[in-house]
Amino acid sequence: MAAPPNIVLFVTDTTRVDDAYDDSVAPTLAALGDRGLRATNAFATAPWTLPSHASILTGTVPSKHGAHADHEFLDDALPTLPGLLSEAGYETQCVSNNTWLAAESGFERGFDDFHHMWQLLQSSTSLSELVDVTDEDRLHTVASTLFEGNPLVNTTNALYRLYRDHRGDDGAERTTRWIRDWVADRSAERPFFLLANYIEPHLDYRPPRRLAAAHLPEDIGYEEAIAVSQAPWGYLAGHVSMSDRDFRALRGLYRAEIAHIDEQIAAxxxxxxxxxxxxxxxxxxxxxxxxxxxxxxxxxxxxxxYDSLVHVPLVISGGAFEGWGDLHEFVSLADIVPTLLDAAGVEAPDARAGFQGRSIHPTADADPRAFVVSEYRGPVPSIDALEHHVGDLPASVYDLDRSLRAIRTAEYKLVRGSDGTTELYDVATDPDEQRDVAASNPRVVRRLERRLDDWLSAFDHADPDGSVAIGGQRKARLEQLGYLQ
Structure with a gap:
């Protein structure tokens, strides 16, 4: 009997499918897709890190796993991929560069070791709040946090965080070095599961100059591009003006960040x-x-x-996936758990009974999906937080104070808001979702709403009590970063 395979789950945070699947940007990923499985219609269950990673690890959607804007923590009600693999004899490791994918958010469950790569010395005091805060905010934050736990460790981590930010490095190279050292030194007695989160394509975009030069438009230099404002909430509030040229510059920097990630995949x-x-x-x-x-x-x-946020790259290579080719049927990120359990030969029937994902392993016999669903359970940051930190907001921004659910078929995408709004896009002819055709297609709207309602009624929804491990002080600090309500 063949030994169970190792499994590496490499998450490239904040990565658009159109740029990731451009072989001039990500040649390593293209090569892996050419000889493995490349999903052309993979969709995230949510448009931001916390709920999406929870779906990746539990095989369920935000409404079921309960980790979202109203409850910023993954509770222990559902089994997780690392936990199931650990029970099957796997060594389980996580290296994370995103402060939402943290032990403080409940993601350490099932891992033998969980490494916060924004820390030089691992500590339960995250100091994640040091990301992208002004110098004045950082001084206040460090002063209020250093004496939580071990002051010496906290001081070291604070200085490292500030040093790393100054270098414009989001941890990719250090993370890759850690993986290289770990895999070289580990015992080979057990197979391993490694989850590695790389955050380079996340704002701010500050790629290595050599990569920026290769991906910026010919008429825009590195210094000009780096000087372009990267203030999403100021832009949303109308306080920051952005030209087409500015966005072309940012897109070049962003593509260079993905190229940087592609190099890490190769390494x-x-x-x-x-x-x-x-x-x-x-x-x-x-x-x-x-x-x-x-x-x-x-x-x-x-x-x-919109698909710019929920249509994502997914490539699987090795084992039974070699030679598979392009997979055009719908895939949800909730499908990753059963797929990788199949790859590991782990049955886990009780856990599988609760999954909303379906395996896309070559040996699986699951029926193709007719649709995928994505959820946005609440605005992040909240409109109140935006108003507090950014200032006056145009009236249109208050329309964003709602939750959203989207159901997408091969032809249409329906987006329904908690405020009663409904949008419909003919994605077959309008893939960029520029024309809302709900008014002219009422029968399609009704049909998709019924299908969405039937789907929602088919499972038990999480009912978090609101008490989470993320304390009020950390919540206030993360709110300063533009993440929390």
Whole structure:
């Protein structure tokens, strides 16, 4: 009997499918897709990190796992992929560069070790709030946080965080070095599951100059591009003006960040090969969500469920996935858990009974999806937080104070808001979702609403009590970053 394969789940945070699947940007990913499985219609269950990662690890949607804007924590009610693999004898490791994918958010469950790569010394005091805060805010934050836990460790981590930010490095190279050292030194007695989150394509975009030069428009230099404002909430509020040229510059920087990630994919695979582990490894590359760069009048990845945020890359290579080719049927990120359990030969029937995902493993016999659903359970940051931190808001911004659900078929996409609004896009002829055709297609709207309602009524919804491990002080600090309500 063949030994169970190692599994590497490489998450490239905030990565659009159109740029990721451009072989001039990501040649390593293109090569993996050419010889493995490349999903052309993979969709995130949510447009931001916390709920999307929770779906990736539980095989369920936000309404079921309960980790979203109203409850910023993954509770222990559902089994997780690392937990199930650990029970099956796997060594389980996580390296994270996104402060939402943290032990403080409930994601450490099932992992033997969980490494916060924004820390030089691992500590339960995250200091995640040091990301993208003004110098004045940082001084206040550090002063109020250093004495939580070990002051020496906290001081070291604070200085490291500020040093790393100054270098414009989001942790990619350090993370890859950590993986190389770990895989070279580990015992080969057990197979391993490694979740590695890389955050480079997330704002701010500050790629290495050599990569920026290769991906910026010919008429825009590096210094000009770096000087372009990267203030999504200021742009949303109308306080920051952005030209088409500005967005072309940002898109070039963003593509360079994806190219940087592509180099890390190659380096991690080289490390696995050097350690003699690659041949028996299933290697998954996926994005948790995409990004708006002026699309629909938005920046960053909030307030909507357009395909620019929820249509994501997903490539699987190794094992039974070799030679598969392009998979054009719908895939939800909730499908990752059952797919990888199949790859590992783990049955887990009780856990599978609760999954909303379906396996896309070549040996699976699940029926193709007729549709996918994405959810945005609440605005992040809240409109009140925007108003507090940004100032006066135009009236149109208050219309974004709602939750959203989207159901997408091959022909249409329906987006329904908690405020009673309904949008319909003919994605077969309007893939950029520029023309709302709900008014002229009432029968399609009714049909898709019935299908969405039937889907919603088919499972038990999480009912979090609101008490989460993220304390009020951290919540206030994360709100300063533009993440929390």
């Amino acid at each position: 991690v695979r080289a490390a696995l090969a050097d350690a003699g582990e690659l041949e028996n490894t299933v290697f998954v590359v996926v994005a948790d969500h995409g990004e708006n760069l002026g699309d629909h009048g938005l920046m960053d990845h909030q307030y909507c469920l």
